[in-house]
Amino acid sequence: ASGKNAKDMGAYKFWQTQPVPRFGEEGGKVEEGPLKMQKVEDIDQEPQPLVAGFEWVTMDLADDEDMKEVYELLNGHYVEDDEAMFRFNYIPEVLRWAMMAPGWQRKYHIGVRASQSRKLVAFISAVPVNIRVRDRTFRSSEVNFLCVHKKLRGKRLAPVLIKEVTRISNLDGVWQGLYTAGIVLPRPVSTCRYYHRALNWTKLHACGFSPLPNGSKPEYQVRKYALPEATSTKGLREMQDKDVGAVVRLLTRYLARFDMAPQFTEEEARHWFLPKKDGRQVIWSYVVEDNGAVTDFFSFFCVESSIIKNNEVNDVLRVAYLFYYATEAGLSEPRDRAALKTRLNALVNDALVLAKKARLDVFNALSLMDNGLFLGQQKFGGGDGQLHYYLFNYRANHISGGVDAKNQL
Ligand code: NHW
Numbered sequence: 001a002s003g004k005n006a007k008d009m010g011a012y013k014f015w016q017t018q019p020v021p022r023f024g025e026e027g028g029k030v031e032e033g034p035l036k037m038q039k040v041e042d043i044d045q046e047p048q049p050l051v052a053g054f055e056w057v058t059m060d061l062a063d064d065e066d067m068k069e070v071y072e073l074l075n076g077h078y079v080e081d082d083e084a085m086f087r088f089n090y091i092p093e094v095l096r097w098a099m100m101a102p103g104w105q106r107k108y109h110i111g112v113r114a115s116q117s118r119k120l121v122a123f124i125s126a127v128p129v130n131i132r133v134r135d136r137t138f139r140s141s142e143v144n145f146l147c148v149h150k151k152l153r154g155k156r157l158a159p160v161l162i163k164e165v166t167r168i169s170n171l172d173g174v175w176q177g178l179y180t181a182g183i184v185l186p187r188p189v190s191t192c193r194y195y196h197r198a199l200n201w202t203k204l205h206a207c208g209f210s211p212l213p214n215g216s217k218p219e220y221q222v223r224k225y226a227l228p229e230a231t232s233t234k235g236l237r238e239m240q241d242k243d244v245g246a247v248v249r250l251l252t253r254y255l256a257r258f259d260m261a262p263q264f265t266e267e268e269a270r271h272w273f274l275p276k277k278d279g280r281q282v283i284w285s286y287v288v289e290d291n292g293a294v295t296d297f298f299s300f301f302c303v304e305s306s307i308i309k310n311n312e313v314n315d316v317l318r319v320a321y322l323f324y325y326a327t328e329a330g331l332s333e334p335r336d337r338a339a340l341k342t343r344l345n346a347l348v349n350d351a352l353v354l355a356k357k358a359r360l361d362v363f364n365a366l367s368l369m370d371n372g373l374f375l376g377q378q379k380f381g382g383g384d385g386q387l388h389y390y391l392f393n394y395r396a397n398h399i400s401g402g403v404d405a406k407n408q409l
Contacts, residue, residue: 088306133399191387
């Protein structure tokens with residue numbers, strides 16, 4: 001997607017100067033750890049100057065005016081699919097959820113303004129996250145919402161923004177970064193494929209998201225994706241504040257199965273999973289309670305995508321993304337895959353029912369965690385998109401479980 005031969009490091013004029021693993025070094029096992037060691041006192045106190053006519057700003061997302069500017073930049077210029085049919089529409093509730101997570105600081109909401117017009121023309125952000133890679137856990141900056149106004153593309157502004165979020169992190173003693181992207185950069189630690197499950201097939205078809213398969217009829221598709229009115233898992237209910245401790249413990253045990261995962265504190269779990277009561281709902285989380293014990297947990301969030309037609313936006317798709325989940329119900333031992341498969345299918349089917357009730361149009365999931373156990377059975381179809389996971393200043397052996405876990409899918 002980047003239009004470059006992924007093997008040719010020389011083509012990455014910026015990335016070849018950064019502490020990231022290079023292509024061509026994939027083979028064999030490497031010792032995992034930071035690529036470059038530095039000291040806070042060696043880090044520049046001031047940002048790199050911008051070209052004439054532009055200046056750095058920190059945005060105040062608690063301020064409605066600043067939030068509106070960030071929203072409008074992203075709404076008009078953030079990620080689109082290859083055919084420019086859809087573009088993410090991160091509403092302020094989602095932006096607050098994503099960028100004001102525990103430990104957030106305003107200085108990580110970095111903008112660039114045109115000096116004369118005062119217009120916000122570029123942005124990058126980060127929140128802190130404790131990430132475990134196999135048996136080592138380290139603090140890192142999770143970088144997101146890198147965006148440059150369409151009229152300023154190709155002018156090497158992105159590297160300047162990336163260096164600035166790196167500098168701010170370094171001054172806080174944070175030396176590692178975590179980020180995902182649809183494009184290939186040096187060098188993914190893991191790669192996942194997107195899967196989609198129609199909830200409202202008629203709307204997905206009308207906007208060009210879901211083609212009518214050869215030989216099929218619209219009514220067959222509608223019937224194929226029909227869902228029950230009510231959930232079926234006994235003891236399933238919305239997650240509440242009193243569940244936070246139990247959910248963190250359950251999730252920590254479950255995520256231990258995987259080579260890379262965030263480590264949630266209770267405060268973080270409260271933020272990421274409990275629905276806020278004001279504004280539009282962003283996150284949905286459910287638990288199964290059995291005799292007073294939380295045995296299962298799942299969550300999904302919603303991000304809208306604008307439907308673009310002839311450069312105009314008239315409607316949005318409401319897209320659910322499967323978020324974290326964990327289960328121990330009915331498992332005689334944690335690696336009991338047959339029991340796990342049955343349970344996850346029941347839970348994810350309930351998640352689909354709940355997402356449909358919430359009037360979401362499509363449910364997305366990635367080829368990660370144990371998703372291979374239910375994607376097929378729950379009628380998810382493989383999409384065109386891939387998501388590459390990257391670590392900055394950390395050498396790690398490749399993490400499978402994504403697209404390369406074919407036996408699961
Ligand atoms: S991925 C979404 C990124 N945003 C979009 O796709 C929005 C639409 N596109 C744009 O706004 C989620 C522009 O096209 C952007 C590039 C701004 C993407 N990640 O300024 P130039 C995230 O937000 C490299 C990293 O001329 P442009 C995660 C590209 O390879 N690098 O391009 C963000 C080239 O370098 P090369 C990317 O089109 C993670 C250089 O930028 C990239 O005007 C950031 C060209 O720059 C991407 N998505 O603007 C890294 N896209 O070496 C964080 C392009 O090939 C690292 N490039 O010559 C960690 C930092 C924290 C460390 C803490 C210690």
